[in-house]
Amino acid sequence: MKLLRRLAYRLGQAVPVILVVAVLAFFLMHLLPGDPAVIIAGTEAGPEAVERIRHQLGLDRSIPEQLIVWLWHLAQGDFGTSIIHNESVLSALADRMPVTLSLTLVSFAITIPVGILFGVAAAKFRNTWIDSAVMFLALVGVSVPGFWIAILSVILFSVTLGWLPASGYVPLSQGVLPWLLALLQPAAMLALFQIGFLARMARSATLDVLDQDYIRTARAKGVSEWQTIAKHAFRNTLIPVVTATGIILSLLMGGSVVIEQVFALPGVGRLIVQAILTRDYPMVQGTLLALAFMFVAINLMVDIVYTWVDPRVRYD
Amino acid sequence: MTEPPAELLAPRRRFQVLRRLARHRSFRIGFVIVVLLTLAAIFAPLITSFDPTAMRARIRFRPPQAAYWFGTDNFGRDVFTRCLYGARLSLSIGLGVALLSGLVGTIAGIVSAQYRRLDAVIMRLMDGLMAFPAIILAIGLAAAMGPNIGSLIVALSVAYIPRTARIVRASALVVRELEFVDAARVSGASSLRIIWKHLLPNCMGPLLVQLTFDFAYAILAEAALSFLGIGPPPPAPSWGNIIAEGRDQAVESWWIMFFPGLAISLATLGMNLLGDGLRDVLDPRLKVET
Numbered sequence: 001m002k003l004l005r006r007l008a009y010r011l012g013q014a015v016p017v018i019l020v021v022a023v024l025a026f027f028l029m030h031l032l033p034g035d036p037a038v039i040i041a042g043t044e045a046g047p048e049a050v051e052r053i054r055h056q057l058g059l060d061r062s063i064p065e066q067l068i069v070w071l072w073h074l075a076q077g078d079f080g081t082s083i084i085h086n087e088s089v090l091s092a093l094a095d096r097m098p099v100t101l102s103l104t105l106v107s108f109a110i111t112i113p114v115g116i117l118f119g120v121a122a123a124k125f126r127n128t129w130i131d132s133a134v135m136f137l138a139l140v141g142v143s144v145p146g147f148w149i150a151i152l153s154v155i156l157f158s159v160t161l162g163w164l165p166a167s168g169y170v171p172l173s174q175g176v177l178p179w180l181l182a183l184l185q186p187a188a189m190l191a192l193f194q195i196g197f198l199a200r201m202a203r204s205a206t207l208d209v210l211d212q213d214y215i216r217t218a219r220a221k222g223v224s225e226w227q228t229i230a231k232h233a234f235r236n237t238l239i240p241v242v243t244a245t246g247i248i249l250s251l252l253m254g255g256s257v258v259i260e261q262v263f264a265l266p267g268v269g270r271l272i273v274q275a276i277l278t279r280d281y282p283m284v285q286g287t288l289l290a291l292a293f294m295f296v297a298i299n300l301m302v303d304i305v306y307t308w309v310d311p312r313v314r315y316d
Numbered sequence: 317m318t319e320p321p322a323e324l325l326a327p328r329r330r331f332q333v334l335r336r337l338a339r340h341r342s343f344r345i346g347f348v349i350v351v352l353l354t355l356a357a358i359f360a361p362l363i364t365s366f367d368p369t370a371m372r373a374r375i376r377f378r379p380p381q382a383a384y385w386f387g388t389d390n391f392g393r394d395v396f397t398r399c400l401y402g403a404r405l406s407l408s409i410g411l412g413v414a415l416l417s418g419l420v421g422t423i424a425g426i427v428s429a430q431y432r433r434l435d436a437v438i439m440r441l442m443d444g445l446m447a448f449p450a451i452i453l454a455i456g457l458a459a460a461m462g463p464n465i466g467s468l469i470v471a472l473s474v475a476y477i478p479r480t481a482r483i484v485r486a487s488a489l490v491v492r493e494l495e496f497v498d499a500a501r502v503s504g505a506s507s508l509r510i511i512w513k514h515l516l517p518n519c520m521g522p523l524l525v526q527l528t529f530d531f532a533y534a535i536l537a538e539a540a541l542s543f544l545g546i547g548p549p550p551p552a553p554s555w556g557n558i559i560a561e562g563r564d565q566a567v568e569s570w571w572i573m574f575f576p577g578l579a580i581s582l583a584t585l586g587m588n589l590l591g592d593g594l595r596d597v598l599d600p601r602l603k604v605e606t
Binding site for chain 1: 449577
C-alpha cells in the first residue's frame with residue numbers, strides 16, 4: 001500500500017518534469033541558427049520547395065502554435081519523423097535501443113559488483129596500501145577520458161593481441177557468447193568511470209556503517225569479522241549505493257554515446273551523432289527527448305527500489 | 317568532524333583553513349599539477365619554438381625523438397607544441413564552464429532559497445535539465461548552436477548549472493534558518509543585503525568544491541565532444557580535437573593521440589585532487605577520511 005502511494009506521489013511529481021523536458025526539447029530545435037527549411041531543402045532548391053518544406057514542418061505557424069502542435073503530437077506518442085530517412089523517430093529508436101541497452105546492462109553488470117567490492121575492501125582495510133591503491137585507481141577511473149582509454153585498449157587487446165573484436169555488434173539472437181564477446185570490451189571501458197565513482201561512494205558508506213554501535217555489538221558478541229561485514233555492514237552500505245544507481249545509469253547512457261562511436265556499435269548514441277552530423281533536426285530532438293523520458297522513468301524506479309531496500313524512507 | 321563549516325569560522329581562523337589546505341596531501345599534489353599546467357599554457361610560446369598549426373610535409377609521422385618530444389602528426393605538426401597550445405584552449409573552456417555555470421547556478425540557487433515562490437518554478441526547470449544525461453544535453457545544445465568555442469562553453473555550462481544550483485540552494489536554505497540571519501532580518505536588512513552579506517559568503521565552500529569538479533568534467537566533456545565532431549573547430553588545437561584528428565592513425569602513429577589524452581588525464585586528475593582537498597577542508601560534513 002505504502003509502495004503504491006509513493007508510486008502515485010512520484011508519478012505526480014514526474015509530470016511537470018516531463019512537460020519541462022518536452023518544452024526544452026522544442027526550444028532546442030528553435031535555437032538553431034538559420035532556417036531549418038532552407039537547410040533541409042538544400043542550396044539548389046527554389047523558394048517554392050523551401051516553402052513546401054516549411055509548411056510540412058509546420059514552421060510557417062507561430063511559435064506558441066508550433067509548441068502546442070508538438071505537445072499534442074507527443075501526447076499521441078508521435079516523436080517526429082526523420083527528414084533524411086523518412087523513418088519515424090520511434091521506429092529508429094526501436095531499432096537502435098537493443099544495442100544501447102545491451103551495452104548499458106553489461107556495463108552495469110560489471111560496474112556494480114566491482115565498484116562495491118572495491119569500495120568495501122578499501123573501507124575494511126582503511127589506511128592500508130589496499131585502501132590507497134583502490135582509491136588511486138578510482139581517481140584515475142574518473143579522470144581518464146573514456147574514449148581515449150578505449151582506443152588504447154583496442155590497440156592492445158584487438159589489434160596487437162587479437163583477443164577481442166575491435167568493433168561491431170552481434171545481436172543476442174545469434175547466441176549469448178558472441179553477443180557478450182562483442183560487448184565485453186566496450187562495456188568494460190564504459191564501466192571504468194562508474195567503477196571509480198561507485199567505489200568512492202561505497203567506501204564512505206561502509207566507513208560510516210562500520211562506526212555504528214551495532215557493528216561493535218556484533219563484534220563483541222563474537223560474530224566473525226567476515227559475517228559482520230557481509231551481514232551487518234553490507235546491507236546498510238547498499239542504501240547510498242541504490243541512490244547512486246540512478247546517477248550511474250545516467251552516466252552509462254551518456255557515456256555510451258561516445259563508446260558506441262569508438263566501437264562502431266549501431267546504438268542510440270550513433271543515431272544521435274549521425275543525426276547531428278546530417279542535420280536531421282527532428283531526429284535529434286526526438287531521440288534526446290525519448291532518452292530524457294527514459295531517465296525520468298529510471299529515476300522513478302530507483303526511487304521505488306529505494307523504498308523497498310530502506311523501509312525507514314517515508315514520504316511526507 | 318564536529319567543526320562548523322569553514323565559512324562560519326571567525327576571520328582569524330581562516331588562516332587555519334589555508335594552513336590545513338597546505339598540509340592536505342592530495343590538495344598539494346593537485347595544486348602543483350594544476351599550477352604547472354596553467355603555467356605551461358600561459359608560457360607556451362616560450363617553451364616551444366614551433367608553430368602549433370604550421371604544416372611541414374617533410375616531417376610527417378615522426379615518432380617521439382629529441383627534436384619532437386611527442387612526435388609529429390599527419391601534417392608534420394609538432395605534437396608537443398600542439399599539446400601546449402591545446403592546454404590554452406582546453407583549460408580556458410574548463411575555466412569558462414566553471415565560471416558561467418557557477419554564476420548562473422549560484423543566482424538560480426540563491427533566488428530559489430530566498431524567494432520561496434520562485435523556488436518551485438526554478439527547481440522544476442532544473443529537474444527538467446537534469447533529466448537529460450549531462451553529456452547528451454551538451455551534445456544537443458552544442459550541435460544546435462554551431463561548432464565554436466562560445467557555444468561549447470554555453471552548452472556545457474547549461475548541462476552543469478542544475479547541480480550547482482541545487483548545492484547552492486541546499487546550503488542557502490540551511491544558512492537562512494540560522495539565528496544571525498533572523499537577527500539581520502528583524503533589524504531591517506533588505507533581502508538583497510541578506511543575500512549578499514549572509515547567504516552568499518556562507519555558500520562559498522560547497523560552491524567552490526563543486527566548481528573544481530565542474531572544471532574537471534568540462535575538460536573531459538570537451539574531449540568527448542571533439543571526438544564526436546562537435547568540439548572547437550580545427551586547426552586551433554584543443555586536447556580533444558588533437559585526439560580526434562589522430563584517431564585514424566592511432567595504430568601506426570599512436571603518439572598523436574596518446575599524449576593529448578595523457579594531458580587531459582593529468583589535468584582532470586589535478587582538478588579532482590584539488591577538489592577532494594577543498595571538500596575535506598571547507599566542507600567537513602562530507603569528509604570521508606578519519
